[in-house]
Amino acid sequence: MPLSEENAPVANAAATPEQASCQTCSGGILAGEVVNTALWEGDRLIVVENIPALVCQQCGERYYEDEVAMVLDMMRGGGFSETSATRVMSVPVFSFRTPGAHASGTDPGGIDASE
Numbered sequence: 001m002p003l004s005e006e007n008a009p010v011a012n013a014a015a016t017p018e019q020a021s022c023q024t025c026s027g028g029i030l031a032g033e034v035v036n037t038a039l040w041e042g043d044r045l046i047v048v049e050n051i052p053a054l055v056c057q058q059c060g061e062r063y064y065e066d067e068v069a070m071v072l073d074m075m076r077g078g079g080f081s082e083t084s085a086t087r088v089m090s091v092p093v094f095s096f097r098t099p100g101a102h103a104s105g106t107d108p109g110g111i112d113a114s115e
């Protein structure tokens with residue numbers, strides 16, 4: 001008989017916006033935290049501080065509320081004018097190098113004490 005309640009067992013699991021567990025590692029607890037993020041805008045590196053986010057306590061995955069993501073989008077749309085920046089910071093930059101590779105030749109050669 002085709003009149004069984006086939007739809008009944010499916011709970012609205014996907015419809016809950018405030019899922020309190022991580023979807024990436026499936027099981028991690030999400031906790032509200034204030035985080036920083038960095039993103040490239042063209043060839044400029046932009047840092048945004050004090051973003052409210054939900055952070056997985058197990059794998060570290062971050063989730064932004066729709067509203068927060070929208071504000072970030074708006075900030076990006078505004079082009080991150082430096083006049084509205086809270087502060088300007090300088091960061092160390094590293095060049096990727098395979099660990100264990102010979103470092104010879106990368107020294108600028110300014111100091112040569114052996115001669």
Ligand SMILES: [Zn+2]
Pocket residue numbers: 022023024025026027028056057058059060061
């Ligand atoms: Zn997780």
